[in-house]
Amino acid sequence: xxxxxxxxxxxxxxxxxxxxxxxxxxxxxxxxxxxxxxxxxxxxxxxxxxxxxxxxxxxxxxxxxxxxxxxxxxxxxxxxxxxxxxxxxxxxxxxxxxxxxxxxxxxxxxxxxxxxxxxxxxxxxxxxxxxxxxxxxxxxxxxxxxxxxxxxxxxxxxxxxxxxxxxxxxxxxxxxxxxxxxxxxxxxxxxxxxxxxxxxxxxxxxxxxxxxxxxxxxxxxxxxxxxxxxxxxxxxxxxxxxxxxxxxxxxxxxxxxxxxxxxxxxxxxxxxxxxxxxxxxxxxxxxxxxxxxxxxxxxxxxxxxxxxxxxxxxxxxxxxxxxxxxxxxxxxxxxxxxxxxxxxxxxxxxxxxxxxxxxxxxxxxxxxxxxxxxxxxxxxxxxxxxxxxxxxxxxxxxxxxxxxxxxxxxxxxxxxxxxxx
Amino acid sequence: xxxxxxxxxxxxxxxxxxxxxxxxxxxxxxxxxxxxxxxxxxxxxxxxxxxxxxxxxxxxxxxxxxxxxxxxxxxxxxxxxxxxxxxxxxxxxxxxxxxxxxxxxxxxxxxxxxxxxxxxxxxxxxxxxxxxxxxxxxxxxxxxxxxxxxxxxxxxxxxxxxxxxxxxxxxxxxxxxxxxxxxxxxxxxxxxxxxxxxxxxxxxxxxxxxxxxxxxxxxxxxxxxxxxxxxxxxxxxxxxxxxxxxxxxxxxxxxxxxxxxxxxxxxxxxxxxxxxxxxxxxxxxxxxxxxxxxxxxxxxxxxxxxxxxxxxxxxxxxxxxxxxxxxxxxxxxxxxxxxxxxxxxxxxxxxxxxxxxxxxxxxxxxxxxxxxxxxxxxxxxxxxxxxxxxxxxxxxxxxxxxxxxxxxxxxxxxxxxxxxx
Numbered sequence: 073x074x075x076x077x078x079x080x081x082x083x084x085x086x087x088x089x090x091x092x093x094x095x096x097x098x099x100x101x102x103x104x105x106x107x108x109x110x111x112x113x114x115x116x117x118x119x120x121x122x123x124x125x126x127x128x129x130x131x132x133x134x135x136x137x138x139x140x141x142x143x144x145x146x147x148x149x150x151x152x153x154x155x156x157x158x159x160x161x162x163x164x165x166x167x168x169x170x171x172x173x174x175x176x177x178x179x180x181x182x183x184x185x186x187x188x189x190x191x192x193x194x195x196x197x198x199x200x201x202x203x204x205x206x207x208x209x210x211x212x213x214x215x216x217x218x219x220x221x222x223x224x225x226x227x228x229x230x231x232x233x234x235x236x237x238x239x240x241x242x243x244x245x246x247x248x249x250x251x252x253x254x255x256x257x258x259x260x261x262x263x264x265x266x267x268x269x270x271x272x273x274x275x276x277x278x279x280x281x282x283x284x285x286x287x288x289x290x291x292x293x294x295x296x297x298x299x300x301x302x303x304x305x306x307x308x309x310x311x312x313x314x315x316x317x318x319x320x321x322x323x324x325x326x327x328x329x330x331x332x333x334x335x336x337x338x339x340x341x342x343x344x345x346x347x348x349x350x351x352x353x354x355x356x357x358x359x360x361x362x363x364x365x366x367x368x369x370x371x372x373x374x375x376x377x378x379x380x381x382x383x384x385x386x387x388x389x390x391x392x393x394x395x396x397x398x399x400x401x402x403x404x405x406x407x408x409x410x411x412x413x414x415x416x417x418x419x420x421x422x423x424x425x426x427x428x429x430x431x432x433x434x435x436x437x438x439x440x441x442x443x444x445x446x447x448x449x450x451x452x453x454x455x456x457x458x459x460x461x462x463x464x465x466x467x468x469x470x471x472x473x474x475x476x477x478x479x480x481x482x483x484x485x486x487x488x489x490x491x492x493x
Numbered sequence: 494x495x496x497x498x499x500x501x502x503x504x505x506x507x508x509x510x511x512x513x514x515x516x517x518x519x520x521x522x523x524x525x526x527x528x529x530x531x532x533x534x535x536x537x538x539x540x541x542x543x544x545x546x547x548x549x550x551x552x553x554x555x556x557x558x559x560x561x562x563x564x565x566x567x568x569x570x571x572x573x574x575x576x577x578x579x580x581x582x583x584x585x586x587x588x589x590x591x592x593x594x595x596x597x598x599x600x601x602x603x604x605x606x607x608x609x610x611x612x613x614x615x616x617x618x619x620x621x622x623x624x625x626x627x628x629x630x631x632x633x634x635x636x637x638x639x640x641x642x643x644x645x646x647x648x649x650x651x652x653x654x655x656x657x658x659x660x661x662x663x664x665x666x667x668x669x670x671x672x673x674x675x676x677x678x679x680x681x682x683x684x685x686x687x688x689x690x691x692x693x694x695x696x697x698x699x700x701x702x703x704x705x706x707x708x709x710x711x712x713x714x715x716x717x718x719x720x721x722x723x724x725x726x727x728x729x730x731x732x733x734x735x736x737x738x739x740x741x742x743x744x745x746x747x748x749x750x751x752x753x754x755x756x757x758x759x760x761x762x763x764x765x766x767x768x769x770x771x772x773x774x775x776x777x778x779x780x781x782x783x784x785x786x787x788x789x790x791x792x793x794x795x796x797x798x799x800x801x802x803x804x805x806x807x808x809x810x811x812x813x814x815x816x817x818x819x820x821x822x823x824x825x826x827x828x829x830x831x832x833x834x835x836x837x838x839x840x841x842x843x844x845x846x847x848x849x850x851x852x853x854x855x856x857x858x859x860x861x862x863x864x865x866x867x868x869x870x871x872x873x874x875x876x877x878x879x880x881x882x883x884x885x886x887x888x889x890x891x892x893x894x895x896x897x898x899x900x901x902x903x904x905x906x907x908x909x910x911x912x913x914x
Contacts, residue, residue, distance in 0.1 A: 149789065166789075173788035257785055259687055263680050290814045364678050367594035368570065368587075393711045397896075475818075 092137025133179025169260025186215030235439025242467025513558025554600025590681025656860025663888025
């Protein structure tokens, strides 16, 4: 599996060592070789991308003509956007979502839409894990993770409401970067939960995701090979540690030791009670808002929803407003508390998932180690490179301080280089 | 002008003293009498509403079949939704916005779409002020305010990003209630600024708006005639007091004295510096986000935007991400500071606008006394009842603590009853 390195490719494009068209053809060849078995794309238009690749001035822009995949939960004006649902088959949004417009403005070529589970919920998709085709790629950003992991794309956009960026990145063995809440605008995606839906990026390495975030948002995030110096890293196993497999524990321990060997100050950290308790607020907020976000589909198109989602939304309509309001207050207090925690650490390191990708396709895996960090809105990064004894990727999750994405990425860079691949 | 009292009408409907159809015909007569001169509706479908009025079980629901107007910036599945823009003329959204679905679920009949300025920005609309047809109704929720003020509707939904609920309510002499940020979901409206856009309600009296908010959200907000007991009210003239007309100052003074006479503890309050400074953050956040929210229209449909909006968005694209990030931090600190202020007061009372409705239609008036409270996300209520010497409405604005809408409404109720109409 040859991953495509977005930052290196962009450097080559900027320097004229290659062309957008040549990179695109490399992508086309990878798609030809892998897509039939991986099924990462919900829509693909290489010819349109070829035409766009030939436009003048492309390589002067930050993304320099890099091919980008966009999760099919996000609106695109020139590619169908079905949100993973038969209800929206063939749907053509009028407008690009802002994140798509920003990507194009930065010189990214949107070559296709990547598979999402139905409305980015739990029903498994057709996508397969490129690292082992008999295993789940995770969800809900299955196609984005798989396309990068299969070497079919250097860069893909995904979304996370509970664990939909970190989890598939961990299962497929690539970098998944969930930035601080709203660093990438969520407007123009099919909303599941407006206080939780977060736009994220998939790329080969931490530096590739950081480069892309810088290019898309115009912010100072392109850290390159810069690593944090002697960062204080709190190892957080959480109250749910018992649900993590031996492999997940081994990966977390290995990452901690590797970071320590590279100068990081590593110590175990028990989360304050307010933070552990906030974990339970995430599904309440997610589901209460989803029942409203899908009120129209529930009222008029119920038969077009999967039984799994319809039943889930039905139950969600029973959540009382007071319960929701209380969960929002719990989340607010937890965010303040997390600020205190970050007075004493530079980053937290925890599980990305309870274990490696599950075998088969009955489930997309669990978001139990992600949802708290989505709720808190702080940056989180899946760091790839560790594996089970039989070669399945196991990710670890680096969590940073709200709004301090550059620092989080710099610590993640250290971790990534510390973990021998 | 006979205003329609939503809460009283609903009580009559619940008790069987009238029927949804009878109320609807009352609305139809008012529309027949006033709409040609007021022009509050962008779309109206009374026949569809008549059919809906006859459905079984309607009067058992909270809104009991009350006619409702929905600002044409908000998606409706059965009425065209043009966002006040020629670009979207005839646009038919697939889905009801959640707030519309919630309104229908509560037994509200959506009879029409009320006029919005272009994309809820500043270009004046065709709507006239029912209290004086030569004067502006304000903006951007012009039609919602005017329809209620003209007695054509008991209830209308609007939105505010700077001052688009409070200002038109003040100019038209009705209650405008901007709830705590996201109490009413903003999903399904044409986004201008995701951190500022706030859904609000227009009704005759405070208790009518409170009743509607309770009915739509299922929260404990139906205060009826309940008033706050001896509330501490800080009179806030702000650093911009010099821009308020003598009439606005007189109205604020009159409201303060009236409240005092009813037992309120009233005192002048200077806002802490952090709050005054935050006022300048609102336009930065609004415009930076608008440039992204309209990135697609700017790129592909620029000629279809008004010159006013196009020029504004062009300038907005020049706002640096760092400037925006700094404005967001300023807003966050100001929200914390406002929490401290509310340790010592129960409500703030300030101007709704610099004066009564401007004559003519060159401008929709100024949001200068509203934008800070939109930025801070706290509940704000325009209280009607005061007038200039020659009979134009002058509103005063009651501002409450974030998330404490019931208390804010109860103080507003006291104010409203204290102000003799």
